[in-house]
Amino acid sequence: RLVNMTAMLNKAKEEGYAVGQFNINNLEWTQAVLQAAQESNSPIILGVSEGAGKYMGGPAVVAAMVNALLETMDITVPVALHLDHGSSFETVKEAIDAGYSSVMIDGSHDPIDDNIELSKKVVEYAHPRGVSVEAEVGTVGGEEDGVIGGVQYADLDECVRMVNEAGVDALAAALGSVHGTYDGEPKLGFDEMQAISEATGAPLVLHGGSGIPEHQIKKAIERGHAKINVNTELQQQWTAAVREKLNSDDKVYDPRKVIAPGKDAIVKITKETMDMFGSTNKA
Numbered sequence: 191r192l193v194n195m196t197a198m199l200n201k202a203k204e205e206g207y208a209v210g211q212f213n214i215n216n217l218e219w220t221q222a223v224l225q226a227a228q229e230s231n232s233p234i235i236l237g238v239s240e241g242a243g244k245y246m247g248g249p250a251v252v253a254a255m256v257n258a259l260l261e262t263m264d265i266t267v268p269v270a271l272h273l274d275h276g277s278s279f280e281t282v283k284e285a286i287d288a289g290y291s292s293v294m295i296d297g298s299h300d301p302i303d304d305n306i307e308l309s310k311k312v313v314e315y316a317h318p319r320g321v322s323v324e325a326e327v328g329t330v331g332g333e334e335d336g337v338i339g340g341v342q343y344a345d346l347d348e349c350v351r352m353v354n355e356a357g358v359d360a361l362a363a364a365l366g367s368v369h370g371t372y373d374g375e376p377k378l379g380f381d382e383m384q385a386i387s388e389a390t391g392a393p394l395v396l397h398g399g400s401g402i403p404e405h406q407i408k409k410a411i412e413r414g415h416a417k418i419n420v421n422t423e424l425q426q427q428w429t430a431a432v433r434e435k436l437n438s439d440d441k442v443y444d445p446r447k448v449i450a451p452g453k454d455a456i457v458k459i460t461k462e463t464m465d466m467f468g469s470t471n472k473a
């Protein structure tokens with residue numbers, strides 16, 4: 191019942207909203223974002239970094255957990271299970287073989303020819319299996335699960351080559367966004383965004399979605415972004431809620447009770463974010 195993200199993103203780009211990629215870390219986290227999507231009647235992309243995948247026991251465990259939840263929670267909105275920042279053909283293949291419906295191959299730290307060649311190889315493996323592919327041109331700044339990058343703006347011609355030569359379904363054209371927190375307002379390349387969106391025709395992906403103010407999110411969607419990735423924001427909200435629980439209740443020791451407020455916090459922030467992205471009621 192998992193779907194890839196191609197139809198989701200093409201519809202979003204056409205209708206002028208963005209589908210959120212919400213990164214997951216464990217069972218309760220996954221339940222929370224799925225619940226939010228179902229209650230918001232919104233499509234959703236579950237993002238799993240290589241590190242988070244390992245943490246949960248590997249891609250096979252993640253795929254089995256998600257598929258089981260889709261059944262037991264009666265999820266009817268479109269859900270994609272997406273490998274976030276896949277670092278090699280091998281890790282991408284492992285995710286596809288385990289049942290992920292979508293993958294990102296992040297060759298952004300390699301020279302562009304190598305990045306395109308690797309992305310093409312991934313597309314050739316993924317597409318016959320019904321799996322969608324996202325690639326990155328330029329580099330997203332900051333750090334996520336040990337993936338470190340200085341900001342490097344995507345080049346228009348390289349973006350066009352990536353879409354035409356590799357045939358990817360979505361393009362993360364890095365234009366100043368950063369993983370983790372921002373110092374002040376993000377400095378996104380809105381003009382470049384529009385140009386890349388028009389020249390490639392591909393749905394664009396905005397990484398580092400946490401901490402970008404609403405007016406910039408809206409502008410990014412207007413300029414071609416159909417997918418926005420959010421990780422840090424959920425982690426911060428979860429931790430704040432659990433910390434508050436521990437601080438306010440020194441008798442609690444049942445782990446289910448300790449982390450229950452974290453789950454509620456994720457449901458709430460995910461729904462608010464879906465509203466902001468415009469994907470509510472777009473399932």
Ligand code: G3H
Pocket residue numbers: 213237274275334368369370371396397398399400419420421422423
């Ligand atoms: O790939 C995941 C995202 O780009 C998350 O970025 O942690 O800044 O929200 P974020």
Ligand code: ZN
Pocket residue numbers: 275330334369397398419
């Ligand atoms: Zn990212």
